[in-house]
Amino acid sequence: MRYLDMTKEQLEAEYELQKKNWQAIKDQNLKLDMSRGKPEKGQLDLSLDMLCVLKNDVDCQNRDGFDTRNYGLPTGIPELKEIFAEILGVEKDEILTGGNSSLNMMYNIIADGMLLGFAESEKPWCRYDKIKFLCPAPGYDRHFSICQHLGIEMIPVPMLETGPDMNLIEKLAGEDETIKGIWCVPKYSNPTGITFSDETVRRFAAMKTKAPDFKIFWDNAYLIHDLYDEADSLLNLLDEAKKCGTQDRVFEFCSTSKVTLAGGGVCFVASSKANIERLAKQLSMEGLGYDKVNQLRHYRFFRDKEGVYAIMKKHAAILRPKFEAVIREFEAGMGDAGIAHWHTPHGGYFISLDVMENTAKRTWELAHEAGVTLTNVGATFPYGKDPKNENLRIAPSNVKLEDVGTIAKYVCVCAKLAALEKLLQKA
Amino acid sequence: MRYLDMTKEQLEAEYELQKKNWQAIKDQNLKLDMSRGKPEKGQLDLSLDMLCVLKNDVDCQNRDGFDTRNYGLPTGIPELKEIFAEILGVEKDEILTGGNSSLNMMYNIIADGMLLGFAESEKPWCRYDKIKFLCPAPGYDRHFSICQHLGIEMIPVPMLETGPDMNLIEKLAGEDETIKGIWCVPKYSNPTGITFSDETVRRFAAMKTKAPDFKIFWDNAYLIHDLYDEADSLLNLLDEAKKCGTQDRVFEFCSTSKVTLAGGGVCFVASSKANIERLAKQLSMEGLGYDKVNQLRHYRFFRDKEGVYAIMKKHAAILRPKFEAVIREFEAGMGDAGIAHWHTPHGGYFISLDVMENTAKRTWELAHEAGVTLTNVGATFPYGKDPKNENLRIAPSNVKLEDVGTIAKYVCVCAKLAALEKLLQKA
Numbered sequence: 001m002r003y004l005d006m007t008k009e010q011l012e013a014e015y016e017l018q019k020k021n022w023q024a025i026k027d028q029n030l031k032l033d034m035s036r037g038k039p040e041k042g043q044l045d046l047s048l049d050m051l052c053v054l055k056n057d058v059d060c061q062n063r064d065g066f067d068t069r070n071y072g073l074p075t076g077i078p079e080l081k082e083i084f085a086e087i088l089g090v091e092k093d094e095i096l097t098g099g100n101s102s103l104n105m106m107y108n109i110i111a112d113g114m115l116l117g118f119a120e121s122e123k124p125w126c127r128y129d130k131i132k133f134l135c136p137a138p139g140y141d142r143h144f145s146i147c148q149h150l151g152i153e154m155i156p157v158p159m160l161e162t163g164p165d166m167n168l169i170e171k172l173a174g175e176d177e178t179i180k181g182i183w184c185v186p187k188y189s190n191p192t193g194i195t196f197s198d199e200t201v202r203r204f205a206a207m208k209t210k211a212p213d214f215k216i217f218w219d220n221a222y223l224i225h226d227l228y229d230e231a232d233s234l235l236n237l238l239d240e241a242k243k244c245g246t247q248d249r250v251f252e253f254c255s256t257s258k259v260t261l262a263g264g265g266v267c268f269v270a271s272s273k274a275n276i277e278r279l280a281k282q283l284s285m286e287g288l289g290y291d292k293v294n295q296l297r298h299y300r301f302f303r304d305k306e307g308v309y310a311i312m313k314k315h316a317a318i319l320r321p322k323f324e325a326v327i328r329e330f331e332a333g334m335g336d337a338g339i340a341h342w343h344t345p346h347g348g349y350f351i352s353l354d355v356m357e358n359t360a361k362r363t364w365e366l367a368h369e370a371g372v373t374l375t376n377v378g379a380t381f382p383y384g385k386d387p388k389n390e391n392l393r394i395a396p397s398n399v400k401l402e403d404v405g406t407i408a409k410y411v412c413v414c415a416k417l418a419a420l421e422k423l424l425q426k427a
Numbered sequence: 428m429r430y431l432d433m434t435k436e437q438l439e440a441e442y443e444l445q446k447k448n449w450q451a452i453k454d455q456n457l458k459l460d461m462s463r464g465k466p467e468k469g470q471l472d473l474s475l476d477m478l479c480v481l482k483n484d485v486d487c488q489n490r491d492g493f494d495t496r497n498y499g500l501p502t503g504i505p506e507l508k509e510i511f512a513e514i515l516g517v518e519k520d521e522i523l524t525g526g527n528s529s530l531n532m533m534y535n536i537i538a539d540g541m542l543l544g545f546a547e548s549e550k551p552w553c554r555y556d557k558i559k560f561l562c563p564a565p566g567y568d569r570h571f572s573i574c575q576h577l578g579i580e581m582i583p584v585p586m587l588e589t590g591p592d593m594n595l596i597e598k599l600a601g602e603d604e605t606i607k608g609i610w611c612v613p614k615y616s617n618p619t620g621i622t623f624s625d626e627t628v629r630r631f632a633a634m635k636t637k638a639p640d641f642k643i644f645w646d647n648a649y650l651i652h653d654l655y656d657e658a659d660s661l662l663n664l665l666d667e668a669k670k671c672g673t674q675d676r677v678f679e680f681c682s683t684s685k686v687t688l689a690g691g692g693v694c695f696v697a698s699s700k701a702n703i704e705r706l707a708k709q710l711s712m713e714g715l716g717y718d719k720v721n722q723l724r725h726y727r728f729f730r731d732k733e734g735v736y737a738i739m740k741k742h743a744a745i746l747r748p749k750f751e752a753v754i755r756e757f758e759a760g761m762g763d764a765g766i767a768h769w770h771t772p773h774g775g776y777f778i779s780l781d782v783m784e785n786t787a788k789r790t791w792e793l794a795h796e797a798g799v800t801l802t803n804v805g806a807t808f809p810y811g812k813d814p815k816n817e818n819l820r821i822a823p824s825n826v827k828l829e830d831v832g833t834i835a836k837y838v839c840v841c842a843k844l845a846a847l848e849k850l851l852q853k854a
Contacts, residue, residue: 036498044496045484051720052479057472069471069688071463099526104714111538111713115553115577126542126553142715149712150542257715261496264720285576286538287531288569288684291718293478293691 002338003419008427015420021413022370030371034407037190037349038398039262039315046314047260050301059300060293068296074289075280080266080299087224087305088254089236090270096280099290102255102267106217107146109251109269112282113180113215114150119278120248121213125180134172134182136164138352138380138391140190140219143183147382154382155179159189161343163196166203173209181215187234188222188348191380191393195232195346205240209249218252222348224312225258227320232346238270247272256298258349259311266290266298316347322396325405326351333412339419351394352380353411358389359418366414372407429765430783430846435854442847448840449797457798459834464617464776465825466689466742473741474687477728486727487720495723501716502707507693507726514651514732515681516663517697523707526717529682529694533644534573536678536696539709540607540642541577546705547675548640552607561599561609563591565779565807565818567617567646570610574809581809582606586616588770590623593630600636608642614661615649615775618807618820622659622773632667636676645679649775651739652685654747659773665697674699683725685776686738693717693725743774749823752832753778760839766846778821779807782842785816789845790838799837 006014054060060069062077075081076097085095098105117124125131133147137156147154155172157164163186173179184204186196196204204216218237226232241247250272256265269279283289302308327344330353334340339356355363360377367374375393378384394411396404433441481487487496489504502508503524512522525532544551552558560574564583574581582599584591590613600606611631613623623631631643645664653659668674677699683692696706710716729735754771757780761767766783782790787804794801802820805811821838823831 038498041484041494041497044487044494047496048483051481051483051487054478056475056478057468060471060478067468067471069474069690070468071465071689100718101714101716107713111542115538115541124553126551145712149709261720262498263496263716264718282576285572286534287528289528289690291527291691291721293688294718294721 001336003423004338008424011420011423011427015417015424018413018417018420022366022417025410025413026370028371032371032399032403032407033373034395034399035373035375036398037395039258040318040398042318043258043315043397044261046311047301050260050297053297053300054293060296062292062296068292071288073292074284076290077292077295077299080295081268083299083302083305083308084254084268085270087308088220088252088268088270090238090252091273093273094238094276095268095270096276096283097290097295098267098269100257100263100265100267100294102219102221102253102257102269103142103146105267105269106143106219106251106253108283108286109279110146110150110181110217113213116282118213118215119274128178131178131180132176134169134179135382136182136184137382138191138386138393139183140185141379143217143219144382156382156387159192159194161194163194163200166200170203170207173207173211173214175210177210179209180211180213181217183217183219185219185221186237187220187232188225188345190221190348191350191352191391193343193345193348193350193352195234198235201235201237202240204237205244205246214249216250218250220252220254221258223254224308225315225349226312226347227316227323228346230346238272248275251275258315259308260298260301264294266295319397322399322401322404323351325401326394326396326408329405329408329412333409334415337416337419340415349395349397351396353392353394353415354390355392355415356390356419356422359415359422360386360389360392362418362421363392363411363415366417367411370410370414372410374411428763430850431765435851438847438850438854442844442851445840445844445847449793449844452837452840453797455798459798459826459830460800461822461826461834462800462802463825464822466685467745467825469745470742470824471688473738474728477687477724480724480727481720487723489719489723495719498715500719501711503717504719504722504726507722508695510726510729510732510735511681511695512697514735515647515679515695515697517665517679518700520700521665521703522695522697523703523710524717524722525694525696527684527690527692527694527721529646529648529680529684529696530569530573532694532696533570533646533678533680535710535713536706537573537577537608537644540640543709545640545642546701555605558605558607559603561591561596561606562809563609563611564809565618565813565820566610567612568806570644570646571809583809583814586619586621588621590621590627593627597630597634600634600638600641602637604637606636607638607640608644610644610646612646612648613664614647614659615652615772617648617775618777618779618818620770620772620775620777620779622661625662628662628664629667631664632671632673641676643677645677647679647681648685650681651735652742652776653739653774654743654750655773657773665699675702678702685742686735687725687728691721693722746824749826749828749831750778752828753821753823753835756832756835756839760836761842764843764846767842776822776824778823780819780821780838780842781817782819783817783846783849786842786845786849787813787816787819789848790819790842793841793844794838797837797841799834801838
């Protein structure tokens with residue numbers, strides 16, 4: 001029965017029941033953590049063969065005989081770039097290899113924008129009193145941290161089932177010259193799990209922006225992180241942008257952090273040929289290139305695109321039952337109460353749970369008291385503020401399968417108890 | 428006989444001789460390159476055992492059982508930090524591990540200064556119309572590139588036998604609030620090969636600066652890169668600075684780029700505890716930490732400080748005969764002519780050759796025409812301009828030992844021919 005349809009007496013009875021359920025969890029003195037989207041050990045072990053794939057000096061030469069142990073090839077070894085150019089659906093001169101953190105590459109590009117501006121910029125972004133970024137929310141907390149770190153004002157944009165609210169984005173970006181960029185996780189969005197619709201992608205490519213140097217930070221972190229054979233499909237933004245002549249506004253990112261090693265992967269940035277050329281020049285001023293031995297290690301381990309997809313299937317086999325356990329428990333535990341909704345993602349790393357308005361923080365507290373750590377409420381919003389206090393990010397990857405369902409069940413109890421407290425206050 | 432003491436007839440005869448020598452070199456259609464300070468293959472092979480030192484999942488755990496393949500430990504695994512803290516002579520909380528490029532870490536810190544300022548800054552450096560760096564010259568071209576890239580005005584400071592001209596540095600930094608930093612390669616300086624005297628280091632620690640946020644970028648790239656058992660000794664700047672309360676002005680850097688792999692090493696930054704804490708926080712906003720698998724690979728390969736020094740002895744055994752061949756040929760070829768001088772370094776990667784004023788470019792051209800590529804003249808000076816047109820950077824590491832002496836001999840011929848052309852113009 002839906003809580004909203006209950007009488008005061010029914011609510012009170014249900015409150016007593018859930019309070020008892022919650023106390024029973026608490027009495028177990030658990031210590032469970034579902035706060036971070038880290039891969040589990042079994043996923044890291046999928047790349048064990050990569051560790052020693054380069055054994056000697058000859059192994060360290062790339063296909064052209066270049067010794068990856070020495071200086072040179074600052075944009076990355078071509079054979080690995082080719083694999084990821086194919087996966088991203090871009091040309092060989094539209095991609096560049098970075099270090100072990102795509103987030104760091106995003107930061108670098110924004111920092112370059114602040115310090116130097118882009119080709120189309122009137123002036124470096126740091127020469128404005130204030131610049132702004134559009135922030136589809138809930139979103140990835142580390143994107144928002146970058147803005148906050150650099151003093152870039154964040155304008156939240158609601159996330160819909162089709163992606164961020166494009167009407168609002170077109171309006172805002174079309175009017176305000178100081179809006180310089182937007183963060184997107186277009187496939188299996190962090191945390192809502194949705195994939196942007198074709199129309200959303202086309203509108204990103206076609207939209208007019210007041211700022212000539214408006215940039216889309218297209219963090220395609222989960223591009224190949226499908227849980228099922230039937231994957232969500234995402235339109236190629238760079239292709240669409242080329243049709244509109246807006247390819248210079250696109251910076252697309254991906255990495256092997258959740259393919260091989262979370263701390264020891266390789267990242268890539270794709271953009272227009274002109275942007276990649278400019279970026280390569282800038283990066284060559286800012287350091288001595290990235291670790292090409294690790295690039296070659298990845299290439300030898302993957303061999304080709306199919307090798308990458310083969311590993312992703314193994315990741316899916318580990319992650320899928322965890323996601324399904326969460327969804328199953330949510331449906332069993334909260335399907336009837338009508339106090340929460342969630343999207344069932346087909347990939348990525350997160351399930352986004354919207355509990356009853358104004359009860360997310362209380363749900364988090366109740367879970368915490370009962371020994372279950374969830375991602376901080378608000379983390380998924382600019383400035384850490386969830387305006388409706390309703391969103392919880394569920395990160396099942398680094399929890400043991402046998403615990404995932406249990407935690408999800410406990411989250412239901414906490415969400416229900418928090419809702420009942422609120423409803424009884426009003427009743 | 429010194430060229431300056433020769434009669435016109437003697438100069439003409441010598442010119443004919445050197446011209447013939449030069450032509451004989453040219454006729455060989457050589458293609459020799461001594462332009463870059465890259466390690467040779469034999470040096471890279473010294474770390475072959477590092478490639479496969481981590482073989483399985485258990486190997487990937489650090490001493491505390493942390494899985495280096497996953498996210499976490501953003502300032503680096505402690506066991507490797509400890510080794511390099513000991514080598515640098517700093518405390519464990521005065522060091523932080525970076526990625527594969529110390530140059531990139533230097534850039535990051537300056538970029539952070541531009542965008543955010545330092546703890547003592549009145550405002551971020553980018554909020555000034557212009558800031559300036561002192562640039563001891565000749566120096567490392569990539570330091571100067573960073574300044575040029577960021578629009579930081581470079582003020583050249585002459586290099587003396589004891590280090591940069593401290594009288595000038597104290598005067599300039601003491602007067603001008605917009606002078607925010609200085610570049611130093613204090614040991615086996617790039618390219619002059621000298622090591623800063625104790626007095627120079629003490630004056631760096633003690634000097635008054637007009638800018639409260641003046642920073643010393645102490646690029647200790649060759650800290651352990653001795654060619655002989657009897658090494659140059661360098662005073663510990665951070666220690667000296669602590670005595671003066673100026674430890675927050677010091678950022679010291681080193682890396683394993685020329686210990687293990689030039690493209691796949693690990694870098695370190697040392698500074699005051701307060702600076703390291705602040706930097707760690709900033710870096711945590713700017714990325715997801717550096718490759719800890721590679722850090723652990725280094726640790727397991729080195730085992731301890733002695734392991735690092737043992738490898739450096741093997742590097743010295745490869746490099747020493749090359750340096751000695753250059754010096755031997757310079758002495759034989761130019762000792763009498765009195766047209767050039769050079770420092771005989773006890774470590775590092777370079778020999779700095781000062782030819783007769785206004786003949787470095789011509790020497791370079793003559794060498795180039797004869798098939799020998801040297802580092803571009805001016806590269807070692809701010810804005811690529813060697814005001815006296817006299818400095819050539821000799822980089823023998825990546826040349827085969829049997830070619831090093833030959834190239835040095837040819838350089839002598841070119842330097843003499845260029846000098847003779849100039850002297851005959853005047854005669």
